[in-house]
Amino acid sequence: MVRSMKGCGMTRKKSIAMACPVLDGNEKKYVLECLDSGWISSIGRFVELFEREFARYCGSNHAVSCSNGTSALHLALAALDVGPEDEVIVPALTYVATANAVRYCGAKPVFVDSEPRTMTLDPQLLEGCITRRTRGIIPVHLFGHPADMDSINSVARRHGLFVVEDAAEAHGALYRGRKAGSLADAATFSFYGNKIITTGEGGMITTSSAELSERMTILRGQGVDPQRRYWFPVIGYNYRMTNIAAAIGVAQLERIDRFLELRLRLAAAYHARLSPLGEFLQLPSEQPWARHAYWSYTVILRDAACFDRDELMDRLGRDGIETRPVFYPMHTLPPYFDNHARFPVAENLGSRGISLPMHALLAEEDVTYVADRLGYWCGQLTALSGGTFVALTGR
Numbered sequence: 001m002v003r004s005m006k007g008c009g010m011t012r013k014k015s016i017a018m019a020c021p022v023l024d025g026n027e028k029k030y031v032l033e034c035l036d037s038g039w040i041s042s043i044g045r046f047v048e049l050f051e052r053e054f055a056r057y058c059g060s061n062h063a064v065s066c067s068n069g070t071s072a073l074h075l076a077l078a079a080l081d082v083g084p085e086d087e088v089i090v091p092a093l094t095y096v097a098t099a100n101a102v103r104y105c106g107a108k109p110v111f112v113d114s115e116p117r118t119m120t121l122d123p124q125l126l127e128g129c130i131t132r133r134t135r136g137i138i139p140v141h142l143f144g145h146p147a148d149m150d151s152i153n154s155v156a157r158r159h160g161l162f163v164v165e166d167a168a169e170a171h172g173a174l175y176r177g178r179k180a181g182s183l184a185d186a187a188t189f190s191f192y193g194n195k196i197i198t199t200g201e202g203g204m205i206t207t208s209s210a211e212l213s214e215r216m217t218i219l220r221g222q223g224v225d226p227q228r229r230y231w232f233p234v235i236g237y238n239y240r241m242t243n244i245a246a247a248i249g250v251a252q253l254e255r256i257d258r259f260l261e262l263r264l265r266l267a268a269a270y271h272a273r274l275s276p277l278g279e280f281l282q283l284p285s286e287q288p289w290a291r292h293a294y295w296s297y298t299v300i301l302r303d304a305a306c307f308d309r310d311e312l313m314d315r316l317g318r319d320g321i322e323t324r325p326v327f328y329p330m331h332t333l334p335p336y337f338d339n340h341a342r343f344p345v346a347e348n349l350g351s352r353g354i355s356l357p358m359h360a361l362l363a364e365e366d367v368t369y370v371a372d373r374l375g376y377w378c379g380q381l382t383a384l385s386g387g388t389f390v391a392l393t394g395r
């Protein structure tokens with residue numbers, strides 16, 4: 001327990017973090033190599049190595065590294081020529097970067113509701129969102145569960161739209177046996193500190209298209225002509241990844257399968273211990289065609305839980321358990337506010353969902369503690385709210 005919390009700023013009191021990077025493989029060795037060699041900017045062997053290995057891991061032909069997951073989304077859309085007249089379909093329930101990247105191109109994000117079990121974009125609703133301005137769709141593999149890509153791709157094909165996976169939370173997730181990152185025209189990843197693998201800050205785009213890969217590489221490096229130094233035929237960006245970040249990424253990628261295995265095991269432990277609370281909680285599940293990457297283990301309060309979600313999170317916080325609310329749906333945020341829009345599934349998940357601690361340093365006894373306290377507080381808060389008192393699973 002004490003050992004498992006090392007590096008997460010935890011000492012005396014029981015304190016369980018949401019996320020925690022694991023950096024005790026070759027990370028230090030590779031970073032020192034950067035420092036010793038002087039290759040600390042965006043030129044160096046680790047950048048190319050990370051791109052090559054990441055493309056191979058995803059089963060994709062090309063990978064273009066960049067500064068973060070948001071710039072990855074922006075690069076993909078810019079390379080696909082998304083512009084001010086365009087609309088791009090984005091789930092209402094996602095991290096804000098997905099919608100912002102569309103705005104960076106001057107285009108309009110058009111929101112669509114989610115499917116309640118996977119919490120990902122509902123393909124049934126896509127046709128209703130398509131206009132003559134629609135250029136593409138960005139399904140998000142939310143919390144690590146892949147979106148229903150075959151259905152999404154077939155709608156896209158019918159209407160001549162591009163599809164970009166936002167796989168920021170889904171490194172290593174499988175859709176019908178194929179990896180996230182190989183399921184559409186392009187896919188974007190984030191390596192922020194709380195993601196499945198991290199480079200501190202960092203991002204990647206995978207694609208099977210050589211042309212798209214080249215365009216993204218040019219845009220990432222200020223738009224410079226690959227054949228002519230200091231000649232800039234287009235306006236690009238400085239979205240490059242540093243060799244130091246890539247060095248960490250290479251070391252992380254060496255152990256990704258182990259990280260995913262641990263996450264699956266912890267998810268199974270949560271599942272076993274929380275199943276008795278099925279009356280209160282909808283637990284995450286895997287579709288038969290999916291392997292979840294469990295970036296987060298997110299439970300949804302059912303109607304029977306007649307208490308406030310934030311109050312439950314507050315009580316867990318006092319027990320030293322860090323939790324996170326599910327994202328606010330995009331149409332409720334000031335930049336995208338729309339008082340008339342209704343996305344009932346996204347709204348329900350956004351107001352009733354709680355992500356529990358999930359990272360590769362979590363011990364099974366931590367999962368037991370979280371489940372016990374969750375059970376305890378569900379019982380207490382139900383009693384306080386005048387509901388039926390239930391048998392407590394905790395103390």
Ligand SMILES: *Cc1c(COP(=O)(O)O)cnc(C)c1O
Nearest residue numbers: 068069070095097168169190192
């Ligand atoms: C983390 C995340 C991003 C953005 O990644 P950054 O590296 O933080 O820019 C984009 N989309 C989703 C779904 C994410 O979870």
